Amino acid sequence: MGELTARGAPPKQDRSRATRQRLLESAVTCLAERGWSGSTVTVVAEHAGVSRGAAQHHFPTREDLFTAAVEYVAEERSAALRDLPAPGSTHAAVEQIVALYTGPLFRAALQLWVAASYEPQLGPRVGALESRIGRETHRMAVGLLGADEREPGVRETVQGLLDMARGLGLANLLSDDSARRSRVVAQWARVLDDVLGR
């Protein structure tokens, strides 16, 4: 996307930014498809078509690369969601929230969270990242539902809904769970309409 220089090539800074972005996107794809143990800097560099040296210039350690990748893709997703029109019903809002947990970003984040439970060098960084993404997702869900958290119980209702969405994502990991998921979403959207007094 950078401006072209007089000789037709993008300036160095833009090339560097594009390389970084390709590495981050490849890192999420590799994590989602191969898990933590199969995702090394070398594997990601190859997937992105970048030399290992260039990858290490951008991300000195494996932990740097993968935590930055999950954070980057989560931010891209938040930005994309902000541009969508407001959902017209609780059911549409719940569908949008649940959809956040069925794509490659959730799969990649899940692999990272699970690896962080036994890899000491990942634990604290992923814990902090999970908190940041969790707060941002909660804020998005409140907005999509048009919920008023000053009402008693509403905060915990939204939290429980996000826990349910995370559990639905997990249930979709090994096989396509979309038929069951849409029945659960329809029922709980009706329940939420009651809880939120609609």
Added chain:
Amino acid sequence: MGELTARGAPPKQDRSRATRQRLLESAVTCLAERGWSGSTVTVVAEHAGVSRGAAQHHFPTREDLFTAAVEYVAEERSAALRDLPAPGSTHAAVEQIVALYTGPLFRAALQLWVAASYEPQLGPRVGALESRIGRETHRMAVGLLGADEREPGVRETVQGLLDMARGLGLANLLSDDSARRSRVVAQWARVLDDVLGR
């Protein structure tokens, strides 16, 4: 637990059963603490104080050992739950259901599900195991809640509650989430009382 023989040692069949049981319990502990990539037959045999040869006599492959382990511990847990007194309220029932997803068995099963998403030799076996455990857990949850699934929406309500419980288990993976969890449980138990018409 076997009867002693005339010379004071348990019969061979009982020793073999005890060895098998120690291997299964060690396999769950190792999976929960070290993940799939850190859990080999050798690591489990050492943890159980059993020779590698004896471990391989019981479980020819790594996949045999770990799928049998998760299934065994899930069955032990179901049997233990059947012996508990019926919970006195929806809140107590939801607490018992959510507690199923916060201990070592959930952690071990989670490591196995996540590994199955990228290890082709695990995929189909873990998928089938997940279905069996899922059906049994659903049956238990209906019993604990005293829910009547002939009523419209009740089946999906219980399914969504189990998805929420799974998501709460995931949220507890990297840090102690018990304070937030008990607020979510209290709120959703109130919601369930309404949905189930109590």
